[in-house]
Amino acid sequence: MTVAEKEYTISDLAKEFEITSRSIRHYEDEKLISPERRGTHRIYSSRDRVRLQLILRGKRLGFSLAQIRQIIDLYDLPEGKQKQTTLLLGLIQERRDALLQQRKDINFMLKELEMLESKLD
Amino acid sequence: MTVAEKEYTISDLAKEFEITSRSIRHYEDEKLISPERRGTHRIYSSRDRVRLQLILRGKRLGFSLAQIRQIIDLYDLPEGKQKQTTLLLGLIQERRDALLQQRKDINFMLKELEMLESKLD
DNA sequence: CATCAAGTTTACGTTTGCGTAAAGGTAAGG
DNA sequence: CCTTACCTTTACGCAAACGTAAACTTGATG
Numbered sequence: 001m002t003v004a005e006k007e008y009t010i011s012d013l014a015k016e017f018e019i020t021s022r023s024i025r026h027y028e029d030e031k032l033i034s035p036e037r038r039g040t041h042r043i044y045s046s047r048d049r050v051r052l053q054l055i056l057r058g059k060r061l062g063f064s065l066a067q068i069r070q071i072i073d074l075y076d077l078p079e080g081k082q083k084q085t086t087l088l089l090g091l092i093q094e095r096r097d098a099l100l101q102q103r104k105d106i107n108f109m110l111k112e113l114e115m116l117e118s119k120l121d
Numbered sequence: 122m123t124v125a126e127k128e129y130t131i132s133d134l135a136k137e138f139e140i141t142s143r144s145i146r147h148y149e150d151e152k153l154i155s156p157e158r159r160g161t162h163r164i165y166s167s168r169d170r171v172r173l174q175l176i177l178r179g180k181r182l183g184f185s186l187a188q189i190r191q192i193i194d195l196y197d198l199p200e201g202k203q204k205q206t207t208l209l210l211g212l213i214q215e216r217r218d219a220l221l222q223q224r225k226d227i228n229f230m231l232k233e234l235e236m237l238e239s240k241l242d
Numbered sequence: 243c244a245t246c247a248a249g250t251t252t253a254c255g256t257t258t259g260c261g262t263a264a265a266g267g268t269a270a271g272g
Numbered sequence: 273c274c275t276t277a278c279c280t281t282t283a284c285g286c287a288a289a290c291g292t293a294a295a296c297t298t299g300a301t302g
Contacts, residue, residue: 011248021249026290040250040297057226062183064288071230074237085241092234099227099234105178106220106227109192113213113220116195120206132278142279147260161267161280185258 008044010035013052027055030065032072051075061102071095129165131156134173148176151186153193172196182223192216 010021027033028042033051035042044052051072058068070091077088135142148154149163154172156163165173172193179189191212198209 009249020291022292023290025250030289039299041299042249057230060183060226061223061230062181066288077237077240088241089238092238096231096234099231102182103224103227105181106224109178109182110217110220113195113217116198117210117213119198120209130278141260143262144260146280151259160269162269163279187258 006046006049008049010042010044013044013049017052017056019056024052027052027065030069032065032069061099127167127170129170131163131165134165134170138173138177140177145173148173148186151190153186153190182220 008016010024014021014024024033028035032055033048035044035048037043054072054075055065055068058071063071074088074092129137131142131145135145145154149156153176154169156165156169158164175193175196176186176189179192184192195209195213
């Protein structure tokens with residue numbers, strides 16, 4: 001039997017992640033998330049909540065909502081045979097390259113901060 | 122004797138870093154860089170070039186120009202006794218926290234990408 | 243059933259980060 | 273001196289990512 005799925009209102013998630021409801025609705029406008037509707041009200045599932053986490057993670061990394069949607073869409077691949085594997089692999093590789101570059105940038109800046117800090121004696 | 126410092130025009134740097142001159146001037150408007158002037162023309166030194174690299178690194182990490190300026194300003198501390206050490210240490214710590222969070226986010230996403238990739242068989 | 247917090251849509255406003263003319267100044271070569 | 277390439281400032285334009293206000297609707301509660 002299916003365990004009762006957790007559900008969230010828009011302000012539940014807004015509070016939890018310290019963003020505004022407006023932002024969450026905006027992400028919906030931009031097709032990044034699409035919660036169930038119960039009447040007019042939005043009901044968010046655990047999966048929706050995870051998607052929101054992915055969105056925010058992408059944001060912290062400086063990706064645009066459009067880029068984040070691309071990444072998120074990768075998660076929605078219908079199981080089994082994929083549509084255009086090579087295209088997707090390319091997309092994944094692109095993302096990975098960007099992330100690896102970012103990690104380098106971060107490590108560089110962390111070192112710089114250390115040096116700066118040591119100057120403050 | 123002082124070794125002749127390398128100098129660059131705005132388009133030298135624009136080409137090297139694959140950005141537009143417009144962007145570089147914009148960074149100047151935003152007080153992120155302030156090259157020497159020879160007449161009306163801008164002359165960039167090696168130090169200016171390094172600053173530009175810092176700017177672009179910050180951009181790749183998703184920082185706003187205002188945030189980047191804060192970081193860059195840390196480099197311009199007059200040697201020796203600093204103005205408000207504790208304040209600066211706080212600022213540095215803030216930056217570090219953000220960078221560490223980003224690194225976590227990156228590592229998370231890299232793992233996710235691997236998983237996604239493995240689904241494409 | 244009245245109330246009241248929380249939800250909804252619609253739409254204009256704002257900030258950031260440049261793009262893109264427009265209109266002209268400057269430096270080197272022929 | 274004239275062309276040509278590159279530089280300058282000024283200023284309006286624009287997309288992204290929401291903020292914010294207006295004007296309802298809904299659902300839980302006393």
